[in-house]
Amino acid sequence: MNSEKLLAILRLQVTKNVGDILAKKLITTVGSVENVFKEKINTLHKINGIGTQTTQHLFDENNLKRAEEELNYIQQNNIAFSYFLNDDYPQHLKHCIDAPILIFKDGNLNLSNQKVISIVGTRNMSSYGRDFCNQLIENLKEYNPIIVSGFAYGVDICAHKAAIKNNLQTIAVLAHGLDEVYPKTHKKYIHEVNNNGGFITEFWHNEQPMRENFLKRNRIVAGLSKATVIIESAEKGGSLVTADIANSYNRDVFALSGRVTDIYSKGCNNLIKNNQAHILTSAEDIVKMLNWDLQQAAVPKQKELFVELKPTEQKIYDYLQQNGKQLLDDIAINCELPIYQLSSILIQLELKGIVNPLPGKMFEV
Template sequence: MNSDDLLYALALQHIPNLGDTTAKKLLGKFGNSRNIFQEKKSNLLKIDGVGQVRIQELNNSSHLKAAEEELKFIESNKIKVHYFQDNDYPEKLKHCLDGPIILFSKGNIDLARKRVISVVGTRRITSHGVSFCEEFIENLAVLDPVIVSGFAYGVDITAQKSAMKNGLQTIGCLAHGLNQIYPKSHKKYMKEVEENGGFFTDFWSTDNFDRNNFLKRNRIIAGLSEATIVIESAEKGGALVTADIANSYDREVFAVPGRPSDKYSLGCNNLIKAQKAHVLTSAADLAYILNWEIERKHEPVQKQLFIDLEEEEQVLYEFLKSSGKTELDLLALNCKVPTFKAASLLLNMELKGAVRPLPGKLFEII
């Protein structure tokens, strides 16, 4: 997109209460933003969602002036701009009707052929939540997913720090422009995040910081990913809004269950109870539901001398040890485990380096 096209697209984005959905309708009809500003009023009124007030705003020169100033900020700060019709716009977000027409980024984000998941939850994460989040991401590392979150306190920053610790790309979706950071205490993580992913936002440098921005930001968190994971949440909270948005996009949602008496498990338990989320107890649960397969390099595998297996995993391991290569259904039948459960257990064992899959749904111990 050249500077002139970007200028008019920014001006369109700047119009109050127009919204991304209506903006996309206009662009679909008239081709580009410049055409919209030059179109006859009678033709604009034919578009559903465009009324007299919005048409008057299209004739307001202040939007182009504001766009000129924002364009100067973009160019002087080397901000990357992703237009929703361009190839570098996140693919999964393209399928969201209310996804932003323009997305801004900084860093080294690379979503090409990547698995992308969002990890969200309470700002008041418990020690149990921290432990689960760190272990979950560590076990996922072999699958090389991109970890998306909101760069906020609690679950967000725990997930993003865990991603970087395990060599994974991470993306922070911000509720403000790229000229500031919230919370300020997380400024110390910005450089590392930009080196190992980066930041996305659809807010301008001139946008005032507002709590309502978080709700708008959440659609990007949900839209970027094929699945949203809620680690911990109270009965009400922004993470549940993100989960609802993900469900509206027909994306998978997972929630970590907890005791009914735990305040920050109520939201997760309610999602599961209402069948709005899959139960998540391990990385294997996620990989099984999403049908992720481990891409292994052709390197010799060093057998571990001691492998920590759960009781049900040990049963499968002992059967494979005595019987050799075994097909999934036959293994499940002999070990008296439902096939879906055996598949989940085997994936967890694969992540631990205890077994490996073979063509034809066969498995063997390593």
């Protein structure tokens, strides 16, 4: 990516009153991120959500100076990053409307694997939660998933360590810049996490771990994954926010149930009771819900079993097999098919016993 484009992204990212949703609207409307700062102000004002105050922030010289400083740091330190319109941007996250327009990365990340789950929960986990977390990840090892969490105390660091122990890739999503470490005591795990995955953040290199950053971080944790697992939570907590966000993204949520008298099981029990999460009793629950068992079994047989599929049918099947159950609209977008044509093809695939329709206009192989 050239310096002009990266500078424009950074300027947009730091502009007050311009969140990720509005930033994407601006980029889409004017054609590119560079054009945002070349477009006439009167033209920008015609875009819904852009007023005089916002354009003043857009062209604030202080923002330009800050963006130039961050650009220099990125280039001098060879910081890896992904722009939301580029192919190397995490695919699951790309489908989230409020995903960051730019993320920074460190480590040995390989995001081509579609089997990604987030595991979060209380910082005050019990031995019950710890034992379950360790056993869960060990039992998922054969499916080689990526384990995402937030590098915090308790469930987060337990999930990261269990992934490393089982030679699985793990991604730590930070609520601060890559130059910071929080909590400080987790500095000893940085090398291991980098060797077995790495770190992702939307925050600039010296951004401090402010309270509001943790809530922003949670949407990335949920967005990176096909499913979010909550292992122990009080009635209120950040992991419940992550569960709520995951539900808003139409992602599966699992919660470990516990005794009704346990403080740090109340949040999970409430999620299950209110149909906001599937009850989690073992790794098998995740494997079956996400169709990992069918995907593994189908890999060596795919060519033999589906030789009679038409090219478009094969495209839809391959997409569903790789991504699990999907909304009709998402299938249409990713397979580049109009809804009316897609619906007809899905019916044919259903008649062939290849695709199952699900409630809520969802489909799975």
